[in-house]
Structures are given as structure tokens and as C-alpha cells.
Amino acid sequence: MAGHSRIGRLGRAGAAAVLAAAFAACIVPDSELKVQGDAVNPGTVRLLQAVTVSAQATAACDAASVDLTACPIVPETLPFGAIDPASPMCVCPSRDGNALSYFDIYVEDPDIDDDGRPADAILGVLLLDLPASSPDPAPYLAYGNLLPANVPAQTVNLGFNSYTNALERPEPLVRRWTLGAETGVDLCNDNAAAPDGKLDPGLHSLRIIVTDRPWYRRLQYEDDGEVMVDAHGDIVRVPVDQASIGVPDLPGGASYAVADYVFRCSDGDDPEAVCNCVEEL
């Protein structure tokens, strides 16, 4: 009996020690843990634009990291905003000899999969002269020949001493499209969505919108107007081939980014426009 009691005391003491150890073992420092909750898309997509920095800022970056001799900035490409070509761009009978050369669009999205690889495919489209009063982009989709709506941006390795050596932030996962790699970019004459590819002379606004989810698909409705759901209770949407191209799936958790170019097309028939119209190659 006494022996049995001693074993019981030992057992209780041991159990208490085990519980204490288990309790202590589960004190997890939470300073670097983030509870995502219902977030299916923790990181957002961004369009990237190079900027210039001062010589002092460059020196500060150089001093801040052995991996850098300059500040981490994406490669320079056609800046967003007004396009200021060396010579006027024109609407020509054939093509514009002053057309832009190819250029890159850079995007980043921090989401990674379980293997540490970029998780999100980034899609983009170009919209021409989208009015502020008309949010539906369908009539304004443009230049699908330069940026197809279903072609994700490609992962790019920017190399050593580059934007990927960003300071005090996770390594940016950069993707890019190259527009007009084979043809150049003839904005005034080569819009696949316009009759004969031609734009009207005048000022134009070209918007790029990128997203990290497939384009929005409209909901399907029952006869009584209720949103249709399937046997699993999931919302039913229209088929993929009826997706609303250019509309990010915001109800589905997509993120998106927007940037714009503004440019002028002069009339190739205007002798004062100093155009450089050339024959088709």
C-alpha cells in the first residue's frame, strides 16, 4: 500500500512535470507569425516603375549593403505617363516609322507556394480610352496583339546588384511582359481591336491593368433571381470562355494594379505633323 502510494506520488509529480514541459514547449514567440484568417490572397500585385535617385541616395544604398553598388530599382523601361517620343507618332496608311521600340512591363507579387515558388499567375490587359463614367472595360480592350489577356507575365531573374536585392524587405518576385518584341510598338496603327488597326488622330489614354487571379466570371442566377449554387453550396459562375476580360475577380479575392500611358497620334496626311509614314515591311 505504501509502495503503491509512493508510485502514485511519483506518477502525479511526473505527470505534472510532463504537463509543465508541454505547456512551456508551446509558448511560441508570435512576433513573426501572422494569422491570415480567411485571406486566400495574402500578397498583392504591383506594377513597377523605375525612378531616378540622387547621388547621395545611391551612396547610401551602396553603404547599406555589400550586395549593392546602387539602389535596388527595376530596370528602366518606357515610363508611365505621357509618352514623349523624339518624333511624332502618326496614323499612317501603312505603318509609322516613328513607332516605339519594344518595351517591358514589370510586376511583382509576393505570394509563394509550399515550395517557395511564385504562387500567382499575373495576367494583364490594355484598355484604350476607357471613360471614367464607364467601368465596364469590354468595349475598350485593345492591343491584344501586344498583350494577350491570357498570357501570364514571365518570371525574370534580374541578377546580382539589382531590384531583387531590396533592402529591409523580402526579395521581390518580379515578373515581366515584353511588348512588341518582334514588331515594335506602333500604337497609332497596330491596335488589333481597331478597324485596320488604326486609331483616330488626337490624344489617347492607354491603361494597363494587371491581376493575380483569373479574370472575373459573372454569377449565374436562378429563375427567381437568387445566385445559383451547386450541390456543394459553391456559387456557380459562367464558363471560363465567357470571363469578363479586364475585370479583376475582386469578390474572389483578386488584387490588381493599374498604370497609364498618354500619347498623341498625329494625322499622317497632315503636312505640318512631320510624320514618318513608311510602307509595310
Next chain:
Amino acid sequence: MVRALATSPALWPLALLGACIIPDRDIRIESGLDNENAVRIVQRAPRVAEMDDLCNLDPSDDPQPAYCPQVRRTRPSGLIMAPEGGDFCVCPRASGNQPGSDRRAIASFEIYAEDADGAVEGRADTLYGVALLDADATDDEPYNAVAYGKYWQPGRAGEPVEEAEDLEGDRTAPPSGRPAAGLSVFQLDDSTGIREIDLCNEAGRPVSAGLHTLRFMVTDRPFFRPRALDLDGGFAVDENGDPAYGNEQPGVPDLASGATYATIDFGFECRDASDPEADCRCDGDDE
């Protein structure tokens, strides 16, 4: 449980082993870096009509999928056209060499930006903004492009947007499927009650006739300040022996300190009021 463990020592290793099995489904390990998330400028996205319908359903009905735009309506980026189909114009200077005044000034507007750092635990990153005119990609003194200081003091911090704020007919809601992100607003106006922006005459420096870009840059650290130099050309220190700094360089994000930045661009054309083909409405013109 103590009784079960006390009578079954064989369970002790299992108890220790199972103690720290934490489900990791909804937990993300942060990098521990100073600036986990990059700043973004946010404006409304293209959408279809049914998305507006979803937003206008009564929230108490728990609509699925839930959706409202993240930010209020404001001026979209891209081309700014003059009202009435006319032109923006560089107008003749007024008396006292004051800038001319274009009656086709545009209404003041807001720019929104978000940064997820600390948005859940408490706002961590203050966002700072500057307006730039025709920033030159080759100029290593980019602060030369600072403009429109009358409408936005260069380097000033944006105002946090409280989620509770909402407007009838212009409802907003946090994004679906994403963690909360701290939202800030930058209200571009001249603070005098005249809520107009004269793009061609009030840039703070002369604007020529032609096509221009107004760029607004937002960053999540104060703009770069260079180390001050002493008389010998070395780095100066203050009376406490700490590094001394020169003036802030608005338009230069402090990338060495881990800043991120985002830009939004507006294009517009200014015509010269003396151009007989320009459709101008300058102050002093006959109606």
C-alpha cells in the same frame, strides 16, 4: 488528464510530442524584415454591373460573394481632359507678375494608397506623398521635378482612412480574400476652400505648351535625407554625436532604409493662350 498521465507513464512522451502540433493553415511566418509589405496606390478597378449590385445589397443579408470597392470614386489616372471640350491653357500673367489663371481648372481630387504593415496590430507605416511634374528619367536630382506644392506640400504624410467611414451611394469595404491593409488618402487641393487645381498655371514653376505628366509618388518611409557634411568634407554629427542630416529630398524614396514607393500618373496638355487655334478660357478673357 493528470490522473490519466499519472497512471500511464507510457503516455508522457506522447503528451510532449503532441503538445506543439500547431495547425499552420492560417499562419504565415513573416520575414522579420523591417518593411514586410510594399506600399500601393489604389484606385477603382474596371467592373461589371452585377458587382455594383452586390455592393448595394443590404449587408445584413450577408450577400455571397461579398463585394464593394475598396476606395471611393475619385479621378482615375491617365489622360485628364479639359472640361467643355476646350483646352487647358497657359494664361497671361496677372498684375504683380502673378501666375495667370485658367478657368478650366479641374476639381481637386484624392489619391488613395495602402500599406499592410501593421494594419492589423496597429498602423505601422505612415505614408508620405509628393507631386512631380515631368520627372526626367535621366536627372539624378529628381527633386527638381517637385511641383504643385500649392496643392500638396512635398513630403507631407497622408491621412489614415478609417474603415467605418462610408458614404451613401459610394460604399466601400475592405477587400475580399486579403488581409486588412492600412489605407491613407492624399487630398490634393489648395486648402483655401477653392477646390480647383490649375494644372498649367499653378505648378509652382513655368509650364510650357505641350503634353505633360503629373506624377504622384507615395512612399512608406520619410523621403531621403543625405548625411550632412562638415567643413572637412566628412560626415557631420550633431551635439549628441549622432549623425546630422541635410534637407529632405522629396521624390527620392529612402531605399537604403528599406522604403518602397508607388506612383500614379496623369497626362494632360497645355496650350498657349496666345495660340489662335487654342480654345482657352483665361481669367480676364471676354465671356
